[in-house]
Amino acid sequence: MALPLRELYLDALELCTAEALAASDSLGLPSACEGWTIADVVLHLVATQRGNVIAPIAEGAAPVGPSSDRADLPAVRAIGAWERTAREAMAVVDACDDEQLPLLYFPTMDLTMHAWDIRWGIARIGLADRLELPEPLLAFAEGLPSRIDGAAVRTPSIFAPAHPVPPGASRTAAIMAWAGRRV
Template sequence: MHTDLTDLRDLDARAVALSARIVDTITPDDLGRPTPCTGWTVADLMRHLIAQHHGFAAATRGGSDWELPTLDDDLATQYRKASDEVVAAFASVDDPDQPLVIPDFGARPTPAHFAITAHAVDYLVHAWDVAAALGQPFAPENDLVDALLPIVLSLPDDERRTEPGSPFAPSLPQTPGAPAVDQLLRALGRDPYWLPS
């Protein structure tokens, strides 16, 4: 896996910034909307996203903070503060192999370069989750998607994706000639044409 921290931090910061721009548009009436994450509303997804930002940031400092937060009335500011925290935390990492304890990845420490890459992928996909839930178009920068797509396609696609708590569902069949962002979403079990039922 690619281990250049400067490149990885840039990809992650861009994915996080994209998600923040979409979160900026959430209104209180949107919080109960369903999302592509089965069983989760927009509010559930936002609690998860903020908690993951705090958790990854704490892990870079050797700590642990994965508690689901209460959402503030000013959700956009709350999310941007959490986003700034994790981007700054990743910027402080000097060693790509620095061990980080990320519960979603198991009990063994994870190299920082893998954790930052996973965070970037997760937030690009979750940016789409929020956009889809809000009925908004999703147009990430092509080079961001192109950089993350090979990483996504290299991820194991096996029975672990059917286990409770798996971050991604089994992949969906690809459509020949589909845009790269559609390929990325399908590889992670998302239907690019998902609509709330």
């Protein structure tokens, strides 16, 4: 059974927070996002969650949409900025009206994919196993190809070109390869 979008978002927020905290001593390592460190991903999440969740829901501002921008903070402050952002986003989403829930679609996707990207950075050097997405978030991610215009999302600010899926790849690895990640 699919979880409602609010619950999916909160699960993705929790997963991403756990991954960011687990990688807090490794912020300078490369992430699965080409050219981005783990800190870059965390700072990007600060910017996107503030611009696509907190501002539109709490303040009624227009969402900023997909962005490759990263918060203008030094990497050493990334985790603190993320923890504040995650707490604020959780409170805003917990209190939001049902009419505002469609605003959570892109941020849920962003959190889910970037949780994997963060873990990839520490897994590639043996500090952790590769992340297998929890079933509700995996099902949400696997539904992306049928719900979005594939050509429209193949841009530097959303998804790189798809990578081939290695033989025997997990479901998580397959959707991440579709999303342009090296698995």
